[in-house]
Amino acid sequence: MAFLMHTFEGSSQLTDGAAAVQEAVEHWSEAPEMLFVFCSAAQDASSVANALSHRFPGVPMVGCSTSGEHIGGKHHRNSLVVAGLCDTGIDWAVQSFEGLADFDEARGDAAAHHLFEQHGADPETLDPEQFLALLFVDGLSMSEERVSSALAAGLQGVPLAGGSAGDDLAFSKTTVICNGTAKSDRAAVVLARSTEAQFHVIKHQHFTTEKHMLAVTKADPAARRVYEFDGYPAAEAYAKAIGVPLAELDGAKSFLHPVMFRCEGENYVRSIQSVNDDGSLTFYCAMEEGMVLQTGSHHDMTQSLHGDLSPLKDVDFMLGFNCVLRALEASGDEKWDELGAEISAVAKSSIGFDTYGEQLNGLHINQTLVAVAFSSKSKAVAA
Numbered sequence: 534m535a536f537l538m539h540t541f542e543g544s545s546q547l548t549d550g551a552a553a554v555q556e557a558v559e560h561w562s563e564a565p566e567m568l569f570v571f572c573s574a575a576q577d578a579s580s581v582a583n584a585l586s587h588r589f590p591g592v593p594m595v596g597c598s599t600s601g602e603h604i605g606g607k608h609h610r611n612s613l614v615v616a617g618l619c620d621t622g623i624d625w626a627v628q629s630f631e632g633l634a635d636f637d638e639a640r641g642d643a644a645a646h647h648l649f650e651q652h653g654a655d656p657e658t659l660d661p662e663q664f665l666a667l668l669f670v671d672g673l674s675m676s677e678e679r680v681s682s683a684l685a686a687g688l689q690g691v692p693l694a695g696g697s698a699g700d701d702l703a704f705s706k707t708t709v710i711c712n713g714t715a716k717s718d719r720a721a722v723v724l725a726r727s728t729e730a731q732f733h734v735i736k737h738q739h740f741t742t743e744k745h746m747l748a749v750t751k752a753d754p755a756a757r758r759v760y761e762f763d764g765y766p767a768a769e770a771y772a773k774a775i776g777v778p779l780a781e782l783d784g785a786k787s788f789l790h791p792v793m794f795r796c797e798g799e800n801y802v803r804s805i806q807s808v809n810d811d812g813s814l815t816f817y818c819a820m821e822e823g824m825v826l827q828t829g830s831h832h833d834m835t836q837s838l839h840g841d842l843s844p845l846k847d848v849d850f851m852l853g854f855n856c857v858l859r860a861l862e863a864s865g866d867e868k869w870d871e872l873g874a875e876i877s878a879v880a881k882s883s884i885g886f887d888t889y890g891e892q893l894n895g896l897h898i899n900q901t902l903v904a905v906a907f908s909s910k911s912k913a914v915a916a
Contacts, residue, residue: 537620537909538618538619538620538621538622538730538849538850538907538908538909539619539620539849539881539882540565540616540617540618540619540849540850540881540882541558541560541561541562541563541565541616541617541619542604542605542614542615542616542882542884543556543557543558543559543560543561543604543614543615543616544557544602544604544609544612544613544614544615545557545612545613546575546609546611546612546613547576547613548575548576549576549580550572550576550577550578550579550580550581550583550584550613551580551581551583551584553572553576553581553584553613554581554584554585554588554613554615555584555588557613557614557615558585558588558615558617561617563619564589564592564617565589565592565617565618565619566592566593566617566618566619566620566621566623566625567592567593567594567617567618567621567623567625567723568585568589568592568593568594568595568596568615568616568617568618569594569595569596569615569616569618569852569884570582570585570594570595570596570613570614570615570616570710571596571597571598571599571602571613571614571615571884571885571886572596572598572599572602572612572613572614573598573599573600573601573602573610573611573612573613573701574598574700574701574703575611575612575701576613578597578598578708578710578715579708579714579715581613581710581715582594582596582710582711582712582713582714582715583713583714585615585713586712586713589617592617593625593626593627593712593723594627594710594711594712594713595627595667595669595709595710595711595712595721595723596615596669596709596710596886597669597672597696597698597699597707597708597709597710597721597886598698598699598700598706598707598708598709598715599698599699599700599701599886599887599888600699600700600701600702600857600860600886600887600888600889601699601701601855601857601860601886601887602614602885602886602887603853603855603873603876603883603884603885603886603887604616604883604884605877605882605883605884606873606874606876606877606880606883607869607873608860608863608869608872608873610701611701614884614886615884616850616882616883616884618850618907621730621907622727622728622729622730622909622910623725623726623727623728623729623730623907624652624725624726624728625723625724625725625726626648626651626652626723626724626725626726627711627712627721627722627723627724628644628647628648628651628711628721628722628724629709629711629712629716629719629720629721629722630644630719630720631716631718631719632718633670633671633674633676633679633680633718633719633720634674634676634718636676636679636680636683636720637679637683638683638686638687640683641680641682641683641684641685641686641687642683642686642687643687644684644687644722645684645687645688645689646687648666648722648724649724651724652664652724652726654726656689659689661689661690661691661692663726663727664688664691664692664724664725664726664727665691665692665694665724665725665727665732665734665905666684666688666691666692666693666694666695666722666723666724666725667693667694667695667722667723667725667852667905668680668681668684668693668694668695668696668720668721668722668892669695669696669698669709669710669711669720669721669722670695670696670697670698670709670719670720670721670892671697671698671707671708671709671717671718671719671720672697672698672699672700672707672888672889672890673698673700673704673705673706673707673717673889674717674718675755675757677697677818677890677892677897678818678819678897680720681693681695681892681895681896681897682895682896684722684895685894685895686895688724691724692732692734692894693892693893693894693895694734694854694892694893694894694903694904694905695854695891695892695893695903696854696855696886696888696889696890696891696892696903697888697889697890697891697892697897698888698889699857699886699887699888699889702857707889709721727910729909729910730907730908730909730910731907731908731909731910732905732906732907733845733848733905733906733908734893734903734904734905734906735841735842735845735902735903735904735905735906736799736841736893736901736902736903737837737838737841737842737901737902737903737904738800738802738837738900738901738902739831739832739833739834739837739838740791740793740800740802740829740830740831740832740900741800741829741830741832742793742800742827742828742829742830743790743827743828743829743830744827745774745775745827745828746825746826746827747762747763747770747771747774747792747825747826747827747828748762748763748823748824748825748826749761749762749820749821749822749823749824749825749826750762750763750764750822751822752820752821752822754819754820754821755819756815757806757815757816757817757818757819757820758809758813758814758815758816758820759813759814759815759816759820760811760812760813762774762826766812766813767812767813767814768782768808768809768812768813768814769812771787771792771805771814771828774828775790775828782808783808787804787805787808788804788858788861788862788900789831790828790829790830790831791803791804791805791828791829791899791900792805792826792827792828792829793826793827793828793829794824794825794826794827795827796896801893801896801898801901802829802898802899802900802901803816803817803818803820803826803898803899804816804817804818804856804858804899804900805817816899817858817889817890817899818890818897818898818899819897834859834862834863834866834868834872835868835871835872835875838872838875838902839875842875842876842878842879845879845880845906846879847908848879848880848881848906848907848908849880849881849882849907849908849909850880850881850882850883850906850907851876851879851880851882851883851884851885851904851905851906851907852883852884852885852904852905852907853876853883853884853885853886853902853903853904854885854886854888854891854892854902854903854904855885855886855887855888855891855902856887856888856890856891856899856900856901856902857887857888857889858899858900859887859900859901859902860887879906880906885904891903
């Protein structure tokens with residue numbers, strides 16, 4: 534059987550969930566195999582999920598609330614966006630779980646085992662390159678590090694990409710959509726098994742390390758708070774490292790100079806959420822004592838994205854998890870048309886959302902675009 538992957542896209546700015554779904558999918562001529570759906574805080578995610586499940590009964594669905602939506606190379610706010618994949622050459626398994634505070638390695642192993650069972654796959658003998666895992670997680674749960682790490686361990690080498698749900702920077706309530714329902718304190722995982730498709734995971738960040746090193750000497754990982762770098766108040770040490778007077782240190786400057794850590798030969802970003810009155814720094818990811826970090830320097834976002842996407846050829850569909858801090862920078866610099874053009878140049882269809890954090894192979898990171906390109910095996914996707 535020949536697979537010609539194609540995708541239906543839709544969007545709506547209507548605030549009524551059912552009406553928004555109706556407008557977004559009214560032109561679709563067939564039921565898809567798989568649905569990805571993202572909505573702003575302006576739409577009720579439960580109404581959206583319920584309406585989609587009635588419109589396409591039995592079709593697996595995942596998504597979440599957002600802080601910005603992407604569809605077809607365009608960036609939206611206050612919108613619903615939805616993509617339906619057809620003739621993918623992929624078998625899909627979807628699972629959700631709640632109670633993230635108690636999610637540990639045992640639950641991660643059980644979740645992965647259940648997903649493998651749905652595919653009839655033996656985790657001891659499977660080829661990880663035939664599989665891809667996608668994670669959608671409550672962005673206010675403070676559990677992303679634990680959930681991502683536990684799942685990655687259970688998945689035994691299967692690539693894992695994902696993002697944390699947002700709520701338009703209200704930091705009040707985020708929800709994860711799975712198979713007709715939307716809930717907080719929830720994560721959803723998709724395990725895709727290729728029969729006639731190819732997966733390629735992209736990690737894009739427009740930062741590189743500077744020479745300044747900072748060692749975490751006092752921290753509260755559960756609160757994602759660092760009190761000291763190198764034995765000095767964290768804000769003071771960080772401001773000195775990036776060459777900014779402490780009195781002028783704010784979120785905008787930290788956007789351009791996040792700290793970075795190295796893991797298995799690659800650099801990953803950790804971003805500052807707030808500068809606190811006691812001289813500590815609160816981060817968007819957990820920080821542990823003993824971590825050695827470097828300050829990051831800033832490159833042009835569009836040029837950097839072009840370089841990271843240039844190896845891709847003939848991509849049928851791209852799913853993106855884009856950090857909300859990247860979104861704020863792109864909005865401030867009026868980069869959205871340029872960035873969307875880079876995506877559209879390599880992908881026939883695309884969807885994504887602005888996240889409260891990104892997940893990649895067990896790590897929770899910031900200020901990164903984690904994306905997955907889907908193509909038929911007959912097409913060349915460079916490594």
